[in-house]
Structures are given as C-alpha cells and as structure tokens.
Amino acid sequence: EFVLTQSPATLSLSPGERATLSCRASSSIRSYLAWYQQRPGQAPRLLIYDASKRATGIPARFSGSGFGTDFSLTISSLEPEDFAFYYCQVRPNSPLTWTFGQGTKVEIK
Amino acid sequence: EVQLMESGGDWVQPGGSLRLSCAASGFSLSNFHMNWVRRAPGKGLEWLSYIRDNSATIYYADSVKGRFIISRDNTKNSLYLQMSRLGVEDTAVYYCARLRDSTYSSSPYYMDVWGKGTTVAVS
Numbered sequence: 455e456f457v458l459t460q461s462p463a464t465l466s467l468s469p470g471e472r473a474t475l476s477c478r479a480s481s482s483i484r485s486y487l488a489w490y491q492q493r494p495g496q497a498p499r500l501l502i503y504d505a506s507k508r509a510t511g512i513p514a515r516f517s518g519s520g521f522g523t524d525f526s527l528t529i530s531s532l533e534p535e536d537f538a539f540y541y542c543q544v545r546p547n548s549p550l551t552w553t554f555g556q557g558t559k560v561e562i563k
Numbered sequence: 564e565v566q567l568m569e570s571g572g573d574w575v576q577p578g579g580s581l582r583l584s585c586a587a588s589g590f591s592l593s594n595f596h597m598n599w600v601r602r603a604p605g606k607g608l609e610w611l612s613y614i615r616d617n618s619a620t621i622y623y624a625d626s627v628k629g630r631f632i633i634s635r636d637n638t639k640n641s642l643y644l645q646m647s648r649l650g651v652e653d654t655a656v657y658y659c660a661r662l663r664d665s666t667y668s669s670s671p672y673y674m675d676v677w678g679k680g681t682t683v684a685v686s
Contacts, residue, residue, distance in 0.1 A: 486665055488673035490608070497658055497677040498600075498608060504666050509675060541608050545665065545672035550622050552598060552610035552672070 456480055458544050460555035466563040473529040475558045477542035482522045486545030489518055489527045493538040501540075502527060529560075537562050565589035565676055567659050572681030579649050579685070585642040585659030585678055593617075593637035596662040596671045599644050601655035602680075609655075612644065613662075626652075649685045656680040 457480040467473055477487065489502040500509040502518035505525055515530040529536055542555040571583040585597075599611040612633040613622040621633055632645040642659050660674035 485667065486670075486672055490674075492602075492608070497679050498660075498674075499677070500673065500675050503663070503673040503675075507666065539607075543608075543673065545670065550613075551624060552600075552613070554608040554610065557607040 456544070456553060458542060458553050458555040460540075460542055460558050462558060463556070464559045464561060466561050467532055468563045469532050469534055471532050473532055473536070473560055475527040475540055475560075477520075477525040477527070477555050479523045479525075479544060483544050485521055487518075487520070487525050488543045490541045490543065491536075491538050492541065493535070498541065532560070536560065567661065567676055567678035569657060569659055569678040569681035572657060572683045574684045574686070575649055577650055577685055580645070580647040581649065581683060583644040583646065583657055583659075583681055583683075585644075587640045587642070587661075590661075591637075592635065592640045592642065597635065597642050598660045598662055598674060599631075599633060599642075599657060600660055600674070600677075601657045601683075603652070603655040606655075611657075614642070646683070649683070651685050653683060654685045656682050 459478045461476045485505040487505045490498040492498045501512050501516050506518045517528050540558045544553045566588045568586050596615050598613050602608050611624050611627050614633045630648045634643045658680045659678045661676040662671035663675045664671050
C-alpha cells in the first residue's frame with residue numbers, strides 16, 4: 455500500500471521565522487508531488503506542483519524541493535496569513551487513487 | 564474569472580441520499596478531468612472520485628465505492644456527485660477540483676482550481 459507521510463504534525467513558529475515541512479513517500483514518485491495550503495474555513499489552494507514549481511500567484515517565500523521519496527516545502531519567512539494547514543499530494547499510481555498526506559498544521563508560537 | 568462552485572450540501576439522516584453539484588465558470592469544463600475531495604471535521608483531505616473529461620474513465624476511493632456516483636454534463640458546465648447510503652462518517656465539507664497534467668507527462672494529478680465547498684452533515 456502506498457503511503458505519504460508528513461512531518462511534523464504541528465509546527466509552532468513565530469512570524470518571520472522559517473518553516474520547513476516534510477513529506478515522505480513509501481515508494482518513488484519521481485517529481486509528481488503537489489503541496490496545498492488550507493486556511494480555516496477556506497478551500498485548499500495549490501502552492502507547488504511537480505515538487506518545485508510555484509503555482510500562479512504564489513509568493514516567492516514558498517518553495518518546494520525533493521525527488522523520489524523525500525520532499526520538503528519551505529516558507530522562508532512566515533507571514534500572519536501563512537499559519538494554516540499544509541498537505542502534500544501525490545500523482546496517482548497503481549491502484550489509481552489520489553493520495554494526500556495527513557497534513558501539517560503551522561501554528562503561531 | 565475561473566471558478567468552481569459547489570451546491571447541494573445539507574443535513575441528512577443516516578441511510579439517506581444527497582446530490583451535490585459543481586458549476587464551473589470562466590472555463591470550459593469539457594477540457595478538464597475533475598475530482599471530488601472532502602475534509603471531515605478534525606481530519607485531513609480525502610480524495611473521493613475522479614472523472615475523465617469525456618466521462619470515459621471513472622475511479623472511486625474504497626470508502627465510497629458502491630455508494631457514490633460521479634457524473635458530469637459538459638453542456639451545462641457541471642459536475643455531480645450522487646451520494647447514497649450516507650453514514651455519520653460522510654459528514655464533511657465536499658470540494659470539487661480541476662485536474663491538471665504534470666509538466667513531465669500527460670497524466671493528470673494535481674488540482675489547480677477548487678470550489679469553496681459544500682457541507683454535508685449526517686446525523
């Protein structure tokens with residue numbers, strides 16, 4: 455069974471600090487990984503696709519990296535609006551399903 | 564403006580049925596594959612179902628297989644999710660989302676446009 459594991463579950467930081475979120479796949483997914491942000495009461499928003507490409511309108515403080523099984527999302531300097539949930543998501547494989555990580559909550563310290 | 568808007572969420576008793584709709588605007592739904600995704604209270608995002616642009620291919624998560632039916636009407640620029648035999652575990656906000664291909668292949672996998680969601684409460 456394919457598994458996508460995010461860590462940590464919760465990240466407590468202050469505005470202006472750097473946040474690094476991790477996403478690990480149980481088998482290689484090459485670069486087929488996306489990251490989403492979900493603020494309370496809002497829809498998910500695409501941040502990163504193909505592991506490192508920023509989606510349209512996403513600020514440069516968000517960056518993605520990784521290949522194969524280990525990936526990370528970095529927020530270089532946290533803004534107040536960045537405190538939210540973050541999910542990684544993988545390209546469908548066999549069986550053909552879309553898989554999300556369990557999420558990381560970035561909260562204000 | 565490119566938008567998706569879900570509707571049809573409601574309170575329903577266990578065992579009941581509900582039909583969700585997703586209206587697209589600002590783009591032609593016929594050009595895109597689509598997903599339904601939900602988020603239950605206190606839980607993460609869960610993929611539910613996929614439908615190809617021409618409806619030729621459909622997939623379901625095991626959790627909803629046999630109970631939910633995805634469909635679309637490209638002439639109405641709309642996507643649907645017929646839900647039956649609902650249980651308390653189906654309580655969630657339901658989102659429709661537009662799929663895009665990877666830069667490296669023609670396989671759709673990430674979701675670039677999401678609706679605001681519609682709430683289904685089963686109790």
